[in-house]
Amino acid sequence: MAKSLAISLLAFSLLFPAGGAALATEASTGGTVEANTAYDEVPNVSHFTLDNGLEIVVVPDRRAPVVTHMLWYKIGSADEAPGKSGIAHFFEHLMFKGTKKHPAGAFSQAVAEIGGEENAFTSYDYTAYYQQIPPSALKEMMAFEADRMVNLVLTDAVIGPERAVILEERNSRVENSPSALLREEHSATLWQNSPYGIPVIGWKHEMEQLNREDAIDFYTRYYAPNNAVLVVTGDVTAENVRAMAEDTYGKVPRGPKLPPRARPQEPEQNTARSVTLRDERVSVPSFYSEWITPSYHTARDQAETAALEMLAEVLGGGVRSRLYERLVVDDSIAQSVGASYDASAWDDGSFTVWGSPRGSGDIDIMQRAIREEIDRIAKDGVSDDELTKAKNRSIKSLIFARDSQATMARIYGSLLATGGKVEDVNEWAGHIRAVTSDQVKAAATRWLDEDRATTAYLLPPKEQATDADPQAAGAANDNVEPSMDSEQGLTAVEQVK
Amino acid sequence: MKKTMIAMLNISIQKTAVVAVAAAALLLGSPASAAVKIQEVVSPGGIKAWLVEDYTVPLVSMKFAFKGGSSQDPDGKGGLAKLMTGLFDEGAGDLDRAAFQDALDVSGAEMGFTAGIDEITGSMTWLAEREDEAVRLLTLAVNDPRFDDEPVKRMKSQFLTSLIAEERDPNTIAGRKWRKEIYGDHAYARDSDGTKETMAGLTADDLRAFHKSQFARDNLMVAAVGAISAEKLGERLDQIFGDLPAKAKLQDVPDLEPKFGHVVHYEYPLPQTRLSLLYPGVEREDPRFFAAYLANHILGGGTFSSRLYDEVREKRGLAYGVGSNLSNFDHTSTWGIGTATSADRAAETLDIIRGEVKKVAETGVTQQELDAAKNFVVGAYAIANFDSSASIAGTVLGLQLAGLPIDYIDTREETIRSVTLDEVNEEARRLLSVEPSLLVVGPALAASANDNAQGDDAAREESGAARPIPESSPAEAGGLDIEGAAQTPPSDMPVEATGKD
Numbered sequence: 001m002a003k004s005l006a007i008s009l010l011a012f013s014l015l016f017p018a019g020g021a022a023l024a025t026e027a028s029t030g031g032t033v034e035a036n037t038a039y040d041e042v043p044n045v046s047h048f049t050l051d052n053g054l055e056i057v058v059v060p061d062r063r064a065p066v067v068t069h070m071l072w073y074k075i076g077s078a079d080e081a082p083g084k085s086g087i088a089h090f091f092e093h094l095m096f097k098g099t100k101k102h103p104a105g106a107f108s109q110a111v112a113e114i115g116g117e118e119n120a121f122t123s124y125d126y127t128a129y130y131q132q133i134p135p136s137a138l139k140e141m142m143a144f145e146a147d148r149m150v151n152l153v154l155t156d157a158v159i160g161p162e163r164a165v166i167l168e169e170r171n172s173r174v175e176n177s178p179s180a181l182l183r184e185e186h187s188a189t190l191w192q193n194s195p196y197g198i199p200v201i202g203w204k205h206e207m208e209q210l211n212r213e214d215a216i217d218f219y220t221r222y223y224a225p226n227n228a229v230l231v232v233t234g235d236v237t238a239e240n241v242r243a244m245a246e247d248t249y250g251k252v253p254r255g256p257k258l259p260p261r262a263r264p265q266e267p268e269q270n271t272a273r274s275v276t277l278r279d280e281r282v283s284v285p286s287f288y289s290e291w292i293t294p295s296y297h298t299a300r301d302q303a304e305t306a307a308l309e310m311l312a313e314v315l316g317g318g319v320r321s322r323l324y325e326r327l328v329v330d331d332s333i334a335q336s337v338g339a340s341y342d343a344s345a346w347d348d349g350s351f352t353v354w355g356s357p358r359g360s361g362d363i364d365i366m367q368r369a370i371r372e373e374i375d376r377i378a379k380d381g382v383s384d385d386e387l388t389k390a391k392n393r394s395i396k397s398l399i400f401a402r403d404s405q406a407t408m409a410r411i412y413g414s415l416l417a418t419g420g421k422v423e424d425v426n427e428w429a430g431h432i433r434a435v436t437s438d439q440v441k442a443a444a445t446r447w448l449d450e451d452r453a454t455t456a457y458l459l460p461p462k463e464q465a466t467d468a469d470p471q472a473a474g475a476a477n478d479n480v481e482p483s484m485d486s487e488q489g490l491t492a493v494e495q496v497k
Numbered sequence: 498m499k500k501t502m503i504a505m506l507n508i509s510i511q512k513t514a515v516v517a518v519a520a521a522a523l524l525l526g527s528p529a530s531a532a533v534k535i536q537e538v539v540s541p542g543g544i545k546a547w548l549v550e551d552y553t554v555p556l557v558s559m560k561f562a563f564k565g566g567s568s569q570d571p572d573g574k575g576g577l578a579k580l581m582t583g584l585f586d587e588g589a590g591d592l593d594r595a596a597f598q599d600a601l602d603v604s605g606a607e608m609g610f611t612a613g614i615d616e617i618t619g620s621m622t623w624l625a626e627r628e629d630e631a632v633r634l635l636t637l638a639v640n641d642p643r644f645d646d647e648p649v650k651r652m653k654s655q656f657l658t659s660l661i662a663e664e665r666d667p668n669t670i671a672g673r674k675w676r677k678e679i680y681g682d683h684a685y686a687r688d689s690d691g692t693k694e695t696m697a698g699l700t701a702d703d704l705r706a707f708h709k710s711q712f713a714r715d716n717l718m719v720a721a722v723g724a725i726s727a728e729k730l731g732e733r734l735d736q737i738f739g740d741l742p743a744k745a746k747l748q749d750v751p752d753l754e755p756k757f758g759h760v761v762h763y764e765y766p767l768p769q770t771r772l773s774l775l776y777p778g779v780e781r782e783d784p785r786f787f788a789a790y791l792a793n794h795i796l797g798g799g800t801f802s803s804r805l806y807d808e809v810r811e812k813r814g815l816a817y818g819v820g821s822n823l824s825n826f827d828h829t830s831t832w833g834i835g836t837a838t839s840a841d842r843a844a845e846t847l848d849i850i851r852g853e854v855k856k857v858a859e860t861g862v863t864q865q866e867l868d869a870a871k872n873f874v875v876g877a878y879a880i881a882n883f884d885s886s887a888s889i890a891g892t893v894l895g896l897q898l899a900g901l902p903i904d905y906i907d908t909r910e911e912t913i914r915s916v917t918l919d920e921v922n923e924e925a926r927r928l929l930s931v932e933p934s935l936l937v938v939g940p941a942l943a944a945s946a947n948d949n950a951q952g953d954d955a956a957r958e959e960s961g962a963a964r965p966i967p968e969s970s971p972a973e974a975g976g977l978d979i980e981g982a983a984q985t986p987p988s989d990m991p992v993e994a995t996g997k998d
């Protein structure tokens with residue numbers, strides 16, 4: 001599920017969701033995969049730390065005169081104090097309000113003057129700021145970014161209007177959308193103790209109370225070089241980046257030692273729960289079920305997460321997956337169906353299956369069919385052929401991901417902000433390749449327990465449900481499907497806005 | 498999961514580019530042009546393509562377009578182009594659906610087709626070392642899609658379900674009414690998804706006939722980027738496209754003058770009201786295009802710096818997103834403004850937007866604003882368009898679709914630099930003096946706390962800015978340099994996927 005504010009953007013659930021670089025060459029005759037690991041690794045990645053604790057990752061890509069400069073803070077909504085939900089995101093907005101040296105708007109103007117692109121985003125475990133600029137402007141960007149790391153000026157005059165902006169942002173993203181409202185309530189049900197149950201953007205009543213003191217407190221506590229990771233990708237060399245960073249970020253003093261990131265942990269969960277929203281804007285129902293699972297950071301080892309990734313891929317990753325074949329193609333009862341696994345988190349991750357019926361299909365039938373498919377994997381495992389294909393699909397995506405410097409910056413930044421190591425990226429394909437059918441089977445058994453699922457239902461109003469066109473039982477346009485993944489398939493239907 | 502990544506690519510890479518700081522740009526042509534050298538390739542069989550050769554990553558990204566698109570859907574067969582583009586990976590040649598998708602999977606290539614309003618676009622990205630198989634599959638898909646019963650039936654039923662699912666969505670309903678109101682009976686007013694009735698009636702024969710009429714050599718444009726030589730590309734072009742009919746059979750689509758001064762208010766109890774304003778635009782080929790483009794940038798095109806951004810969001814916190822953009826279709830061009838604002842302050846927001854538009858139209862912009870806008874627009878091109886092979890391919894295809902010359906990237910800066918303040922202000926006056934059409938989705942404006950609002954009538958007088966809400970707009974891209982870029986997905990919500998803006 002999208003652990004992120006921007007449902008679609010940040011939600012890039014899997015680290016390298018399938019962003020893989022390597023493509024195994026398939027020996028189609030047997031189960032053996034003759035792996036071509038030549039592309040498994042991202043070449044020339046540098047990683048070093050300044051004296052003040054700022055970690056820096058450089059991924060050169062010299063094709064075009066463009067650099068992505070992205071500064072990540074290891075602070076997100078899940079680190080907020082009780083009652084202050086939304087402060088991490090609100091503060092992200094306030095970071096654009098200027099410093100003594102660079103009054104409000106000066107930074108953005110400097111970016112605009114060179115045709116640069118900038119933005120920022122907040123999620124449960126991190127907050128990041130970035131600019132895409134020509135290499136000649138990199139040092140200037142570093143100077144601006146280093147300046148606002150500690151010299152921000154916040155007056156009450158900017159707090160009020162910006163708080164109105166985030167409330168409007170909440171209106172845009174959540175209040176106007178039945179599926180988003182349902183997602184919030186579902187998360188609050190799934191997570192019984194973890195702050196992941198609180199929306200990144202914040203609960204409305206708490207957002208309304210956020211003030212200057214909260215902002216300054218948050219800033220002084222968490223914004224410091226020793227709580228940040230700088231990722232620079234594109235037309236640069238590591239040597240140049242290091243020199244420029246020393247001259248700019250290097251001058252910012254190390255901040256106080258940070259408290260450990262120890263958030264409330266989930267108790268044992270022993271119930272199946274459900275959350276239902278009926279809304280008159282909904283014509284066709286949809287649902288999803290989610291389970292808490294290990295993440296890259298909390299897993300016992302990488303074999304555990306790799307097995308979950310392959311389980312998601314075989315079960316519901318695309319048009320040749322078991323769920324799609326069974327429910328959409330063979331039984332003709334689903335509009336859409338799928339599975340995804342989100343492993344990119346400091347605390348636990350989650351696994352989701354979703355669906356929306358069509359034609360004579362209904363949610364009960366779909367849920368039963370999905371359960372049967374999960375049980376089938378839990379009982380019999382998966383075939384060598386489908387596992388091989390799933391591995392290849394996943395690993396292949398890395399090379400496609402490498403085509404974009406912005407994507408690479410996000411992969412490294414989110415990884416390091418959630419407790420990962422730079423080396424994890426290059427080791428990932430090896431872990432995927434090593435997954436066995438038995439491990440996938442064990443993952444299905446261990447994690448996808450029917451009696452512990454938390455399920456969300458987005459339904460038409462009761463009185464309308466009955467006169468809905470019987471043809472229509474399909475997907476809601478405003479689908480509850482948990483995240484981005486759901487609607488990005490290859491079928492034309494999913495291109496429909 | 499893979500989809501997640503891809504989704505992210507599409508959205509997050511909303512960049513802009515910079516060529517270099519103004520000073521650096523003085524040096525010699527722009528780095529942008531240095532980065533991208535486009536060569537024209539003509540295959541032995543006479544098929545043209547524009548190629549950017551680059552061996553950094555062992556990938557080839559090909560994008561191509563057949564002019565036509567959803568506006569070619571025959572009467573009573575709405576949704577045909579969309580349905581067809583969903584079926585190219587559902588079986589081709591001797592491969593049925595399962596065989597084709599497995600082969601595609603094993604090949605490591607990614608293939609996609611999209612129906613725009615004015616063209617159907619296809620793309621294929623493959624690993625250089627697996628080129629033979631990727632090209633074989635693409636060739637099958639382009640020439641010999643099967644349109645078998647099962648996939649056709651399934652895809653139709655999925656489309657139908659989507660149409661039903663949207664039936665009660667206020668923004669969908671309002672968008673339809675709005676297009677009908679301002680585009681009348683023109684093909685652009687139709688839903689490219691068709692209606693339940695038209696979709697239900699489509700057959701495999703319709704698909705075959707449409708494919709035959711739309712996929713031909715004379716309406717084809719191709720761009721390729723990556724690890725492939727001109728000679729090799731020539732061979733591949735003949736292989737993939739050489740057997741298509743010489744000429745497409747396209748219906749004439751007349752040019753369209755949208756209606757201005759019309760108001761559609763779709764009343765719905767929502768916490769946030771969506772406002773869209775539509776003004777006349779300017780054709781891409783018009784020599785005044787960049788004057789309007791720069792005026793738009795100043796009014797509402799900049800990400801965190803535009804008059805609308807400052808007034809609506811920064812100073813008053815009335816909205817999370819507000820912006821404006823020029824849209825160019827083959828048969829009409831428009832200038833839209835859009836925002837979503839707290840319902841009880843929608844009238845106030847509309848006032849402010851209209852006030853800003855009036856100021857730009859009557860008083861014009863300043864030289865300082867223009868200089869800054871030029872710097873942005875010049876610089877943004879490389880960053881917005883060149884950060885990956887796929888985006889370079891999209892840009893190069895977009896140049897062809899827009900009818901721009903192959904040296905466009907080299908001459909672009911000079912063209913922009915030579916636009917004068919008078920030209921910009923004249924365009925702003927000419928286009929923004931028109932009474933716009935206005936779409937309001939949300940509660941009655943009369944409910945506004947603002948005294949200025951006089952209810953629905955007031956809306957008629959006021960108008961702000963809204964995105965045009967065309968349901969599929971090929972050249973729309975808020976804040977981005979759209980001149981050359983094809984196929985930016987329609988974004989009728991001014992909501993960035995990121996936390997800020």
